Amino acid sequence: MAETTVSSKTVKFIVTRQDKPDAKSYTEEFEVPYRPGMNVISALMEIQRNPKNANGQSTSPVCWESNCLEEVCGACSMVINGKPRQACSALVDKLEQPVRIAPMSTFPVVRDLVIDRSRMFNALKKVKAWIPIDGTYDLGPGPRMAESKRQWAYELSKCMTCGVCLEACPNVNEKTSFIGPAPISQVRLFNAHPTGEMNKDERLDALMEEGGIEGCGNSQNCVRSCPKGIPLTTSIAEMNKATTKHMFKKWLGV
Amino acid sequence: MKGTSFYSRKLHSLLGIIPLGLFILEHMLTNYSAFEGGKEGFNSSVKFLNDLPLVTFLEIFGIFLPLLYHGVYGLYIAYQARNNVSNYSYGRNIMFMLQRVTGVITFIFVVWHLYTTRFQVTLGNLTHEELGQHMNDILSQPVYFIIYVIGVVAAVFHFSNGLWSFLVSWGITVGPRAQRVSSYICMGVFVLVSLLFILSLVAFTGSEFEAAGLVNLATGMING
Numbered sequence: 001m002a003e004t005t006v007s008s009k010t011v012k013f014i015v016t017r018q019d020k021p022d023a024k025s026y027t028e029e030f031e032v033p034y035r036p037g038m039n040v041i042s043a044l045m046e047i048q049r050n051p052k053n054a055n056g057q058s059t060s061p062v063c064w065e066s067n068c069l070e071e072v073c074g075a076c077s078m079v080i081n082g083k084p085r086q087a088c089s090a091l092v093d094k095l096e097q098p099v100r101i102a103p104m105s106t107f108p109v110v111r112d113l114v115i116d117r118s119r120m121f122n123a124l125k126k127v128k129a130w131i132p133i134d135g136t137y138d139l140g141p142g143p144r145m146a147e148s149k150r151q152w153a154y155e156l157s158k159c160m161t162c163g164v165c166l167e168a169c170p171n172v173n174e175k176t177s178f179i180g181p182a183p184i185s186q187v188r189l190f191n192a193h194p195t196g197e198m199n200k201d202e203r204l205d206a207l208m209e210e211g212g213i214e215g216c217g218n219s220q221n222c223v224r225s226c227p228k229g230i231p232l233t234t235s236i237a238e239m240n241k242a243t244t245k246h247m248f249k250k251w252l253g254v
Numbered sequence: 255m256k257g258t259s260f261y262s263r264k265l266h267s268l269l270g271i272i273p274l275g276l277f278i279l280e281h282m283l284t285n286y287s288a289f290e291g292g293k294e295g296f297n298s299s300v301k302f303l304n305d306l307p308l309v310t311f312l313e314i315f316g317i318f319l320p321l322l323y324h325g326v327y328g329l330y331i332a333y334q335a336r337n338n339v340s341n342y343s344y345g346r347n348i349m350f351m352l353q354r355v356t357g358v359i360t361f362i363f364v365v366w367h368l369y370t371t372r373f374q375v376t377l378g379n380l381t382h383e384e385l386g387q388h389m390n391d392i393l394s395q396p397v398y399f400i401i402y403v404i405g406v407v408a409a410v411f412h413f414s415n416g417l418w419s420f421l422v423s424w425g426i427t428v429g430p431r432a433q434r435v436s437s438y439i440c441m442g443v444f445v446l447v448s449l450l451f452i453l454s455l456v457a458f459t460g461s462e463f464e465a466a467g468l469v470n471l472a473t474g475m476i477n478g
Contacts (some may be wrong), residue, residue: 173336244424
């Protein structure tokens with residue numbers, strides 16, 4: 001008797017869905033059989049296997065994106081019970097039920113939970129979040145990095161462009177062009193690198209363009225939301241210092 | 255110059271502290287002289303300010319124009335935010351929202367306050383010597399007293415919390431510890447300056463500031 005009660009236990013999911021990029025969103029409820037240790041992705045997989053809503057009607061399976069399933073790729077970011085996070089590390093046992101799932105609507109919704117994070121990659125291009133070492137001949141080994149610096153720089157390199165900080169930020173919205181916390185922190189990372197440092201002015205210039213670092217309003221939601229625990233507000237303040245210095249240097253140096 | 259919003263935002267941040275932050279402290283001290291020195295103390299403070307060299311120049315370039323820029327651009331910044339305190343009820347996010355709310359309250363309050371005081375002096379309806387009595391007329395009415403308390407507390411909060419964000423935005427307080435300590439200091443400034451402002455508001459309701467049988471233009475203006 002006890003066994004049957006366990007096996008028939010279900011978890012209710014309320015999913016915000018959208019059929020097309022320009023369609024209106026709606027919510028649909030699902031009852032998913034409970035399995036110990038299940039996460040939101042496995043629940044979505046269950047819905048995919050048996051696409052019936054809570055009323056037993058057949059419906060289209062819910063679309064979502066995921067890759068690594070270990071919180072390092074950032075693809076499965078969605079709003080779960082009001083907070084943006086990765087669905088793969090959202091264990092159902094630790095979630096309040098019914099579980100409410102919605103796309104991160106700061107980004108354009110492609111379908112259901114699938115969003116288009118292109119703006120983040122465009123921002124990385126804008127701030128030149130890379131180290132140019134390509135050339136026609138071997139440049140030899142670069143300068144070495146101090147271990148003490150490497151330790152904190154490594155923390156910044158954990159950014160997976162998941163978009164959670166942009167979703168949480170009150171200043172990233174359709175009324176502004178603010179690039180958000182993640183790319184600002186990447187400027188700090190690449191400017192800290194001994195070789196990357198050689199192009200630091202270009203990255204600071206990019207941060208001082210429209211939609212750059214001035215968009216930060218210090219709500220500090222980003223640092224509270226980052227799944228990788230990246231010290232985003234420290235990065236932003238550090239870049240505030242760097243851009244301020246850069247501004248005076250440009251004024252007084254020319 | 256490329257990237258104008260970087261510079262306009264930077265200017266907005268700077269003007270909020272220099273000169274506007276300094277002005278609010280100066281204003282607090284002048285008002286406080288009403289609490290400490292009564293009518294005489296207040297009038298001598300007002301006289302001291304009006305005897306400053308280039309006082310009109312200081313008023314226009316040190317107060318009025320910075321206030322206009324900071325206020326109008328600030329309204330635009332407030333409009334741009336999509337406040338999300340219900341989902342992210344973190345302390346700093348609440349402060350972010352309050353900074354915008356108090357900014358708008360302060361803007362409305364300051365426009366009204368300027369109109370009823372400084373602008374009336376410009377129009378010739380009021381002299382500097384009558385200001386204390388004029389404030390007594392306004393603040394003796396409980397509704398206006400409450401409006402003044404709200405306006406002043408909002409303005410001081412906006413200044414104190416703005417001082418905190420100024421330190422972050424200019425890269426002075428970088429790490430979490432520095433930002434935490436500066437938030438305690440700024441909230442200390444908020445409590446202290448608010449208290450001194452409220453004490454001076456109370457002082458203006460005292461009988462020594464009451465009109466001594468003079469024809470009271472001010473009340474007529476406020477009521478009509």
